[in-house]
Amino acid sequence: MKKLLFVVAIAVGLMSCNNGTKSTSSSSSSETKSAPSSSISLSAAGSTFAGPFYKTASKQYVNLTGVTLSYGMTGSGAGIRSLHDKVVDFCGSDAFLSDAQEAQMPAPVVHIATCSGAVDIAFNVPGITSIKLTPEVLADIFLGKITNWDDARLKKINPGVKFPKLAMTVVHRSDGSGTSFIFTNYMSKISKEWADKVGFGTSVNWPVGMGGKGNPGVAGTISSTVGAIGYIGSDYAAAQKISFALLKNAAGNYIAPTIAAVSAAGKGEMPADTRIVETNSSDPEAYPISGFTWIILYKEQAYNGRSLAQAQATVKFIQWLLQPTAQKVAEELNYAPLPEKVVNIDEAILKSITYNGKPILQ
Amino acid sequence: MNSEKVTKNLLFVASIILILLAAGMVLTLASGSIPVFEKFGIQFIWSNKWNPTAGREQYGALPFIAGTIITSVLALIICLPLAFSASLFIGEFYKGTFFAKIIGTMVDLLAGIPSIVYGLWGFYYLRPMIVKLGLNAQGFGVFTASIILAIMIIPYATSISTEIISLVPNHLKEAAYSLGATRMEVIWNVTVPAARSGIIASYILALGRALGETMAVTMLIGNDNHIPKSIFGIGNTMASVIANQFGEAEGSKLSALIAIGLLLFVITGLINAAGKFIIKKLA
Numbered sequence: 158m159k160k161l162l163f164v165v166a167i168a169v170g171l172m173s174c175n176n177g178t179k180s181t182s183s184s185s186s187s188e189t190k191s192a193p194s195s196s197i198s199l200s201a202a203g204s205t206f207a208g209p210f211y212k213t214a215s216k217q218y219v220n221l222t223g224v225t226l227s228y229g230m231t232g233s234g235a236g237i238r239s240l241h242d243k244v245v246d247f248c249g250s251d252a253f254l255s256d257a258q259e260a261q262m263p264a265p266v267v268h269i270a271t272c273s274g275a276v277d278i279a280f281n282v283p284g285i286t287s288i289k290l291t292p293e294v295l296a297d298i299f300l301g302k303i304t305n306w307d308d309a310r311l312k313k314i315n316p317g318v319k320f321p322k323l324a325m326t327v328v329h330r331s332d333g334s335g336t337s338f339i340f341t342n343y344m345s346k347i348s349k350e351w352a353d354k355v356g357f358g359t360s361v362n363w364p365v366g367m368g369g370k371g372n373p374g375v376a377g378t379i380s381s382t383v384g385a386i387g388y389i390g391s392d393y394a395a396a397q398k399i400s401f402a403l404l405k406n407a408a409g410n411y412i413a414p415t416i417a418a419v420s421a422a423g424k425g426e427m428p429a430d431t432r433i434v435e436t437n438s439s440d441p442e443a444y445p446i447s448g449f450t451w452i453i454l455y456k457e458q459a460y461n462g463r464s465l466a467q468a469q470a471t472v473k474f475i476q477w478l479l480q481p482t483a484q485k486v487a488e489e490l491n492y493a494p495l496p497e498k499v500v501n502i503d504e505a506i507l508k509s510i511t512y513n514g515k516p517i518l519q
Numbered sequence: 520m521n522s523e524k525v526t527k528n529l530l531f532v533a534s535i536i537l538i539l540l541a542a543g544m545v546l547t548l549a550s551g552s553i554p555v556f557e558k559f560g561i562q563f564i565w566s567n568k569w570n571p572t573a574g575r576e577q578y579g580a581l582p583f584i585a586g587t588i589i590t591s592v593l594a595l596i597i598c599l600p601l602a603f604s605a606s607l608f609i610g611e612f613y614k615g616t617f618f619a620k621i622i623g624t625m626v627d628l629l630a631g632i633p634s635i636v637y638g639l640w641g642f643y644y645l646r647p648m649i650v651k652l653g654l655n656a657q658g659f660g661v662f663t664a665s666i667i668l669a670i671m672i673i674p675y676a677t678s679i680s681t682e683i684i685s686l687v688p689n690h691l692k693e694a695a696y697s698l699g700a701t702r703m704e705v706i707w708n709v710t711v712p713a714a715r716s717g718i719i720a721s722y723i724l725a726l727g728r729a730l731g732e733t734m735a736v737t738m739l740i741g742n743d744n745h746i747p748k749s750i751f752g753i754g755n756t757m758a759s760v761i762a763n764q765f766g767e768a769e770g771s772k773l774s775a776l777i778a779i780g781l782l783l784f785v786i787t788g789l790i791n792a793a794g795k796f797i798i799k800k801l802a
Contacts, residue, residue: 332764
């Protein structure tokens with residue numbers, strides 16, 4: 158018996174050693190025989206909002222190149238921190254870094270917009286699958302002024318919908334989050350009271366409501382709590398079949414968070430560094446709470462003893478994410494693909510990334 | 520060098536390492552929390568503002584201290600009758616019987632269940648019950664978290680007090696019986712007073728465990744960074760806010776979280792000291 162245990166222990170030890178030495182050649186060859194062998198694995202962390210896109214896309218990418226990606230869905234805030242500590246190759250974030258935040262990073266960084274998505278206002282009221290909301294009502298719900306589904310103002314904008322007498326439970330994120338950033342940014346634009354009292358950021362001082370951790374946590378809380386209302390990335394609402402609200406946009410139309418409506422929001426001007434919040438777009442077809450999600454990485458890739466091959470793999474993976482094949486994956490997961498002009502801006506930024514001062518892409 | 524000397528030196532080194540570890544932890548926590556105390560002063564401890572928005576940053580630990588103490592004390596109150604009866608049952612009434620052994624094993628088993636499993640059970644089964652009872656609209660909150668905490672600390676409160684109760688010398692009880700005392704009189708006037716300090720010690724241990732519990736609480740308390748409005752309201756605890764926000768924290772916020780960690784450490788230490796004091800007084 159003891160001998161057997163000993164053998165098992167050795168075997169386990171050997172296996173773990175094998176994993177420890179970055180050689181993924183054995184695992185990639187067993188997964189797909191045709192894949193070119195590569196010993197590169199990328200590590201990244203951040204946005205739970207865009208996480209499903211990066212994870213699903215990287216499954217295709219490993220078949221093409223053998224380069225694997227491990228993406229930790231830690232939330233944008235924690236992702237940025239990991240990049241700051243130089244423990245990841247890139248981070249995913251739904252909030253771009255402000256000039257002040259960029260100054261706090263140990264080296265210059267670049268932002269690459271990868272796709273855009275909507276933040277759904279999800280709710281759970283038995284028997285009701287669709288409601289309309291105006292910005293004013295939405296603000297008052299999250300400011301704690303409307304506390305029951307049986308509210309006169311809700312009824313007024315939703316003629317025909319029979320609202321039950323049911324306490325409203327507001328759900329928000331308990332951790333730092335890019336989804337919160339997009340949502341609170343929108344709230345600050347449409348409500349002066351919100352801008353004065355709360356403001357916007359990856360985490361704020363919520364006037365009311367309870368917190369769930371990550372998009373999955375908020376989605377789970379909403380779907381298991383009768384009377385709940387909250388905001389989640391639209392891919393989560395779609396995956397968990399949670400009902401969402403139609404929102405009145407700046408042009409006065411009630412819009413569902415569809416891919417087309419998010420694309421419409423992204424039609425506007427794009428600055429050369431891609432750092433823009435596209436909430437409350439003036440386009441008549443646009444869904445108002447939508448935003449780009451970014452990959453952030455260092456402009457100079459030779460740091461912490463990273464090899465040239467590692468740097469090349471990082472940049473090439475991101476370049477591939479902008480291509481139609483990968484963007485199609487985004488669309489399948491309910492994100493809006495990038496407009497062509499944004500792809501062009503992204504490409505130009507990627508070309509500015511260097512390794513020891515030399516551009517990585519030619 | 521004889522083996523006695525080797526052993527002695529080994530033990531000495533091991534104890535020194537323990538002291539260094541504890542001192543090192545306190546030191547790092549203290550140095551990490553200096554920035555927040557410099558910025559917000561000692562008011563940090565009793566300020567109830569927690570605003571992480573950039574440009575409006577303001578941190579205060581009171582909502583979390585309140586949440587932690589309310590949930591832990593409430594959990595102890597809920598757990599007391601159950602734990603006390605269980606320990607009397609196992610240690611006195613049915614001492615050594617098969618039935619008592621089964622109950623004892625079950626209680627010990629409760630201690631082995633990981634915290635996340637309690638949280639999951641609370642989220643999917645306890646929460647709907649709270650809603651059905653009409654205690655609050657969504658089932659999250661201080662009360663729900665306290666019930667789960669109470670179940671989690673029952674084994675800590677029970678097993679040591681059982682042990683102490685069953686160790687009460689038989690000759691004491693027999694003397695009481697020989698004076699004509701009934702069984703109830705013996706329990707209330709002999710067994711419980713003799714085991715008093717040990718029973719209280721076990722409850723303090725249980726309270727200490729409740730103070731630091733994180734995962735199950737964060738899943739049920741509602742994670743609202745305000746002082747709970749009532750015991751059925753939502754709130755947050757010190758351990759839970761650290762678990763939720765450490766990932767992206769930096770600057771003042773990180774320092775505030777570390778300071779909360781330090782305060783939790785101090786509160787746990789105070790409660791342990793109070794426990795030791797009570798035991799000494801009673802013994």
